[in-house]
Amino acid sequence: MAKRDYYEVLGVSKNATEEEIKKAYRKIAMANHPDTHPDDKDAEERFKEASEAYEILSDKTKRANYDQFGFAGVEGGAGGYSNVYRDFSDLFSGSGFGGFSDIFDSFFGGGQSRSQARGPARGASLQYTVSISFHDAVFGTKVDVDYSHDDPCPSCGGSGGSGRSTCPTCHGSGQVTRGSGFFQMASQCPTCHGRGSVIDNKCPSCGGSGLTTKREKLSVTIPCGSADGTKLVLRGKGNAGANGGAPGDLVILVRVKDDKYFLRDERDIYLQVPISMTQAALGCEIEVPVVDGGKVRVSVPSGIQSGKQLRLKNRGVPAFRGSLDDRGDMYLVILVETPKRLGLKARKLMKELAEELGEDSSPTPVPFDK
Ligand SMILES: [Zn+2]
Ligand SMILES: [Zn+2]
The missing domain is CATH 2.60.260.20 (Urease metallochaperone UreE, N-terminal domain)
Structure with missing residues (x-):
């Protein structure tokens, strides 16, 4: 099934405020809550879909990437729903739901973050759309691509700073256990993001993230015989990876304008x-x-x-x-x-x-x- 637009999922406009997005998500999440809809696969789907949309649209950077590049701008870099997790208590305070966070973790915490913990993670691939004429699609052309992507911070070389000590939250395991009873699940440690250690002296340039936003201009050759929908992959030109992972790709999506006669x-x-x-x-x-x-x-x-x-x-x-x-x-x-x-x-x-x-x-x- 094709993925639905995140704004469409939440039923908000492209320029919705943070507050509107939060309200819309809260409404959908409550209406489809697994506690009140046990064994309802449709409700569960809606719930997951809305949660994913909220995870992206509630984060300024991810939302900007999504607006610019679509799903390709946020895939792989979603960070295991940690954002939703962080906002969770605030979002549902007074909602009358008990044990929600446990269930939430069971959906999004465990498997998702465990696979991302510690090891090198490949950077997200970005998509950039270029629009060319009918003639240029036939004979090929060069286009200027001007975009921004995550790059290793030049001040700290991507390390985020100097000195590392064991994470005080997870004591080095990279995981925390939440919930109780049936819904007890391990999820990625929010303090160290699964690394198990924290930086002692955070790099002042990047604040410890090890990343900086780099604007890049490329001249990209569009080959002759390109068709509408052709995708050109520029290896390693996407976002920098985490923990020494390889960078993602830059995907150039070629759109060909209709000709009046041909x-x-x-x-x-x-x-x-x-x-x-x-x-x-x-x-x-x-x-x-x-x-x-x-x-x-x-x-x-x-x-x-x-x-x-x-x-x-x-x-x-x-x-x-x-x-x-x-x-x-x-x-x-x-x-x-x-x-x-x-x-x-x-x-x-x-x-x-x-x-x-x-x-x-x-x-x-x-x-x-x-
Ligand atoms: Zn740095
Ligand atoms: Zn930790």
Whole structure:
């Protein structure tokens, strides 16, 4: 199932305030609470979905990343719902629910954070959308990409500071146990984020996170033959990893603008051209635009029927990253136009023509092409 937009999940607008987001989440979470809906898979889904949306939208940085890059901007970097956890008591105080946090942990605490604890974690991949013309998609182009990503802090080299001692909260295990009875679950330690140790002297530049936001400008080559929806992956150009993990990727999503006249189908290009009924009957030479720019001469055979296609070899689209000498074809779709208004002389000539050619007032039907 496709993932729903976080704003849509919470039913708030893109510029909702923090307070509106919190209220919306609280309402959904309470209405679908697992305590009051045991064995209700739909409620559980809604609850999880809303919690995830809230985790991202309640965090300024994650929300900004999501707004800019969509799901790719926040995937992998979600941090195990720790944010929701932190706001939890505040959010549900006075809600009348007991034991909620235990259940909450059972959904989001355990497995999620344990897998992220301690070890190197790969940085989040980011997505950047570029919009290019029909022509540039066919022949390739270069685009400037200007974006921001997490980078290791230059002052501390990503370590976050100097000196490490055992975390006072979890005593080095990286995990804390919450809840009681059935719902007792281990989750990532909120103090050290699973590392088991804390920094003694936090780096003043990054405040101990080991990360800084770096703005980067890249010139990215969009290969010839790119299609709408093509994704180009720039390895390691995403967010820096945590605990020595590899950086994520930068994914360039290529959107191709529609052309007013050219229509593309895989590697072929279609163009509709109107000609007059006399041109169709007698045959003619016409000039038509090609995607290369400029025009080419095409001879239209006499007696051509409306809707007939004429092929121009090698005037289509090259293979993705392929050779410009080996392209698909272009098809001219001929539209024979009937004159809408006839002057006196034209009408007279037309009548003579009709008499000359003869007219069938009981035409035999033509089967559809199937
Ligand atoms: Zn630093
Ligand atoms: Zn700890």
